[in-house]
Amino acid sequence: MTKQELKDRHNTIKPYIHRTPVLTSRLLNEISGTTLFFKCENFQRMGAFKMRGAASAISKLSEAQKSKGVVTHSSGNFAQALSLAALSLGVKAYIVMPSNAPQVKKDAVKGYKGEIIECPPTLEDREQAADLIQKEKGATFIHPSDNLDVILGQGTAALELLEDHSDLEYILTPVGGGGLIAGTALAAHFYGNNCKVIGGEPFEVDDAYRSLQSGKIETNDTINTIADGLKTQLGDINFPIIQKHVSEIIRVEEQEIINAMRLIWERMKIIIEPSCAVPFAALLREKEKFKHKKVGIILSGGNVDLGNLPF
Amino acid sequence: MTKQELKDRHNTIKPYIHRTPVLTSRLLNEISGTTLFFKCENFQRMGAFKMRGAASAISKLSEAQKSKGVVTHSSGNFAQALSLAALSLGVKAYIVMPSNAPQVKKDAVKGYKGEIIECPPTLEDREQAADLIQKEKGATFIHPSDNLDVILGQGTAALELLEDHSDLEYILTPVGGGGLIAGTALAAHFYGNNCKVIGGEPFEVDDAYRSLQSGKIETNDTINTIADGLKTQLGDINFPIIQKHVSEIIRVEEQEIINAMRLIWERMKIIIEPSCAVPFAALLREKEKFKHKKVGIILSGGNVDLGNLPF
Structure with missing residues (x-):
């Protein structure tokens, strides 16, 4: 993988995707003590970065x-x-x-x-x-996450975010099957200016956290999380990229996910799905780490069942 | 009121307001048969054009x-x-x-x-x-809607929309106390290119519709609508502006408001309040009138109680 390959892939898929907006929120900056840039993949076609x-x-x-x-x-x-x-x-x-x-x-x-x-x-x-x-x-x-072409495609969200804001110090994404965070880590490696990539993962399905600890792909015995997009495990193709280029994975409780989701709905007036709230929940859990930093968050998707909300 | 006064007022308040984004939706264009431009005042500071x-x-x-x-x-x-x-x-x-x-x-x-x-x-x-x-x-x-300075301020949303899209053929707003639609009508008069302004109003509180019919300010005997921002009546200052510059008011049923609100939530992934859904409901009710036209819609606000949704 090279910087040019990622750039070329971005150009190839441009006719089929939206360049999603990057939103900011004065109130969420105040609450978090951070300067936040939300890459709105919930506004992507079909409602997600996928x-x-x-x-x-x-x-x-x-x-x-x-x-x-x-x-x-x-x-x-x-x-x-x-x-x-x-x-x-x-x-x-x-x-x-x-x-x-x-x-x-x-x-x-x-x-x-x-x-x-x-x-x-x-x-x-x-x-x-x-x-x-x-x-x-x-x-x-076509595997949903353990496929190099899929990983490159997912990385184009962070590429666009870094084109708009080249001085980000962190980019946070959720971790499910690993495609988004692997692609984001490649984009930050190629296009960031010492930009660290951190994953957010529910404690209930913390296979990626454990995989980084043990050095091999771990699985989940139970998958009791509201973040239904994050129940899957890492794969042979994305795991080495994650090992090499992701700094850390922060785990969060279920109630923290729901609170973060509600904050974004109420303050930013945008709809995100539970999985999508996980990295913001991770940031709020470890506020001190991100204090006064410029942080990008990939808002991964907005496909929720309005008839079955957690609040 | 002159074109220059509106422009000056816009410059005066710029430090205190957001220039809100204009969003489009391929899916809602398909559903409506119209080319829609949504001015997102739900993203305004405190969540509304007010x-x-x-x-x-x-x-x-x-x-x-x-x-x-x-x-x-x-x-x-x-x-x-x-x-x-x-x-x-x-x-x-x-x-x-x-x-x-x-x-x-x-x-x-x-x-x-x-x-x-x-x-x-x-x-x-x-x-x-x-x-x-x-x-x-x-x-x-300071009256919430029957005050000329308030009316001018509300008109700056349409002014910005017309700066971005000068060729709009219609702009639709909700009608409550009359401040937003009066300001919008002035902005369209000064800055539009033969751009008509149409109001959306619930049948349950159709005082503005009846006022335009009778030529005097009418009131509502009952106010049983989900659009809680639209229960108030017109005033002496905004009514003559509305009479002169608003083309028409389209009334909608309660279920049409809820359906329009849900469509925008599900398809655009943004949060709008019930009152805010009324003009889009009006457009869907009278699709033929707007077919193949370029239509701006002022999305007036996004302050909802997430614990008490109509779906």
Whole structure:
């Protein structure tokens, strides 16, 4: 990976993504004692940064590969992202979803013309179903986070943030499957001016924190967190990048996530999903570390069920 | 009122207000068949356009008047706006509020250092209490909407919108006390290129619609609407401006307001209050009128009680 490769990838995907705004808040600066720059990926197409990685991965395929389509397994934002990116690039998308996925998520994928393949709700069943599509249709499998092209795409959010504010001392992101934080760490390494990247992770699913401690990929025994985008584990491709370029992971309690989410809703008047509130919660938990610093926060997404809010 | 006076007033209040962003949404354009430009006053200081009018009115006072403070009666956004504008301009603010006003509203005023005077919850009691403060303290009364300096201040939102998008064919605002729509109509008259101004109003409190029909200021017998910012009636100063420069008022049902609010929350990922959703609801109700037009919508505010949402 080079600085130029990241730049080129950004140019490639520009037609398919929004350059999202960077918002500031006097009140949240006062509350945190920090100068904050919020990169609003909740305003990204389909409502999350995942659009960047999906567009990046599809755009790298050969014409022969594109003609046979792409496949992934996801019940979350990547299902929508791959469907919309594929639609935008004129490619067929097959989305393996567990049969118990919420109807609203299935409808969103259908809205973007993704073809849903339902399977029983276990990881094994998902992988089998995705394998079958690859064999039967010749479609290319795109992993939601452990794929270098996806990682590069996710890194373009931090690239844009650093283009706008080159003097950031920290950038914070949530840590789920590891694609966003790995891409952000690469962007900060190439384009930052000694800019440290820190992850926020719920105590309830602190596999990434433990992985950095032990030096190998750890998993979660239970996944009882409101941050439903952060339940997955790191992968072989993103983990070494995270080990090399991420400074630290800060863990937060569930109530801290809800409080941070509510603060952003009430003070900034924008809608973010619970996973998205985790890095801001981490900053509030360790205020002293960030005092008087310039800090970028990637607001990862805004897809919430308004009928089921935690407040 | 002249074009230059509006421009000058804008320059005067610039240090005390945000120039709010104008957002667009591909999805809402598709749904409405219109090209929409949302002026985001929900991102304004204290969360609503009222900050503009309050800053405008206070900035016009003499030094002698400023030294004695300002007073208003309001339990809504203008209470917070006058408090924050007064604080920003180094002026004392007295806010007459009904004793049954929600604690969260009282706390917001106190947060901006406004001094609350409680009174029984009738208009007569409010006016008496405000009169008393004028006599005892020498404070200047600032009406939330029927005051020419307030009207000019509210008009600066549309002025900024037209600076950014000079070719708008319509601008839509909610209609409550009449300050915002009157100011918007003046701005469109001076700065628009044949730009029509249309108001949105709930059927449940359609006093402004009926006032335009009858030619005199009408009142509401009942005020059963979710749009709690729109329950007040027009005034002697703003009504003639509205008669002269507003093309039309479109009325909407309560469920249309809730649906429009939810659409904006879900698709744009921004928080708006029910009153703020009314003009977009009006546009959706009369889609044909706005088809293929360029339409600006003033998103008036984002102060909602997250614990009491209509969905």
